[in-house]
Amino acid sequence: MDALMSVVTWINDQLWGYLLIFLLCGTGIFFTFKLRFVQVRLFTKSIKYALGGKKSGPAGSDGMSSFQSLTTAVAAQVGTGNLAGAATAIAAGGPGAIFWMWITAFFGMGTVFAEAVLAQVYKEEVNGQVRGGPAYYLSKGVGSKALGGFFAVTIILALGFIGNMVQANSIGAAFDTAFGIPPLAVGIVTAIIAGMIFSGGVKAIAAFTSKVVPVMAVLYIIGSVYIMATNAGAILEGLKMIFIGAFDPAAATGGVLGATVKEAVRYGVARGLFSNEAGMGSTPHAHAVAKVTHPGQQGAVAMFGVFFDTFIILTLTALVILTVPIDGTLTGIALTQTAFSASMGPFGEVFIAVALFFFAFSTIVGWYFFGEANVRFLFRSDKAVKVYSLIVMVFIVLGCTLKVELVWQLADMFNGLMVLPNLIGLLILAKVVSKYLKDFEVDFLEKGESKLAQQPVPAEVKES
Known part of the structure; x- marks a missing residue:
């Protein structure tokens, strides 16, 4: 076990130390210029389509x-x-790490636009169910079933199984600390609730996320704004620490954290990428099944997702932490809990425990759905999906009861491995993304028509 742990840790050091940071950021910068700063030009459209778009009937x-x-x-x-991500970045890289999270998210909005467009273009019907994602555009667009298969296997392991185990572990630990409820009981209840949603298919998943996510986000925003309001005098100082710390961490904290510019960049970029998931190949599965008139519409919507994740939710967490005295010995969720408890008292721990449950549980549902799309890609069978859902439920129970560092390391490793084929597909199909963006802006938005929006993929796009 120790030998396996050493191997996995070494792989993660190589993947997340520099390789994936370079590749993911490089891809984001490439698409930002390739698509002529699409995240700026279509930002208002992004908000419009995300929050005020027309309904397209019930999910099915x-x-x-x-x-x-x-x-x-x-x-x-x-x-x-x-x-925990913002707290970890601040503890390891100083407040300036948040600035680099913002930079990463800005370029990541270009990447996620490309992912969502390709997911729409190359989606297909599998056993009566519309599905899509990197495995599909790698297989149909790039023409490599091997890359598609590799991606499908790694994301099922990374998110469907091991990743959901990690999310469940956070739920179990939070409820044990805040309420003294045994992790096994939490795991069983969580698995049962999750199983009920899984069995309802895409209709139940869509109903759950569309109702829970907005409420979850609003309550967390209200709680965060309340903390900042009670410490209003420290907000400007917190923002100052972020901007100064991006280039001079020691000056931002008076040397308390001992971070360097290199660490601020590394942890800010790495945690930012891990948080918004742009380029990782996960969220395209959700955007693939959107019922929209043009792929460009969902590309714009996807950009808002990254913006909301980093510039709103993650930034609020960071500002809450920075408005209270920083304890250099704390990191992760413990630092976040301390920040909330400083203003909310004992209720702060309860607030974070409940928030963590909804955040982690909604992630379990989302990651299950992403894995399910790839199970369908590999096996083309409803029976395989049922087996998959049962295995996920078992992993949820195990995740709540076990505290194994190897599980976290394996999740990071498979997360890293699934990125590689996705980035290959994105770069190879960059011309397709450009064609659809041009068609979206010139024909769809200006003229009210489109040459490329129809399915299947037009021949002129295939030939590109």
Whole structure:
């Protein structure tokens, strides 16, 4: 076991130390310039389509509304990383790490636009169910079933099984600390509730995320704003620490954290990527099933998901932490709990425990759905989906009861491995994304028509 742990840790050091940071950021910068700063030019459209778009009827085998797809994607994006990720980045890289999280998210909005467009273009019907994602555009667009298969296996392991185990572990630990409820009991109840949603298919998943995610987000925003209001005098100082700390961490904290610029960049970028998931290949599964008129519409919606995850939820967490005295010995969720308890008292721990449950549980539902799309890709069978859902439920129970560092390391490793084929597909199909963006802006938005919006994929796009 120790030998396996050493191997997995070494792989993660190589993947997340520099390789994936370079590749993910590089891809984001590439698409930002390739698509002519699409995240700026279409930002107002992004908000319009995300929050005020037309409904497309109830979710079913033919997909879900654009808003439901967004909430399913956000359910996966806004997880424990938003509560613990910001704290970890600040503790390891100083307040300036938040600045680099913002930079990462800005470029990531370009990447996620490309992911969502390709997911829409190459989606397909599998056993009467519309599904899509990297495995599908790698297989149909790039023409590599091997890359598609590799991606499908790694995301099922990374998110469906091991990732959901990690999310469940956070729920079990939070409820044990706040309420003294045994983790096994929490795990069983969580698995049963999750199983009921899983069995309802895309209709139940869409109904859950579209109702729970907005409420979850609003309550967390209200709680965070309350903390900042009680410490209003420290907000400007907190923002100052972020901007100064991005280039001079020692000056921002008076040397308390001992972080360097290199650490501020590394932890800010790494935690930012892990939080918003742009380029990782996860959220395209939700955007693929959106019932929209043009793929460009869902590309714009996907950008709002990254914006909301990082610039709103994660930033609020960071500002809450920075408005209270920083204890250099705390990190992760413990630092976040301390920050909330400083203003809310004992209720702060309860607030974070409840928030963590909804954040983590919604992520479990989102990640299950992403894994299910890839089970269908691999096996083309409803029976395989049922077996998959049962295995996920078992992992949820195990996750609540076990505290194994190896599980966390394995989750990071498979998360890293699934990124590689996705980025290959994105770069190879960049011309397709450009064609659809041009068609969306010139024909769809200006003329009210489209040459490329129809399915299946037009021949001129295939040939590109």
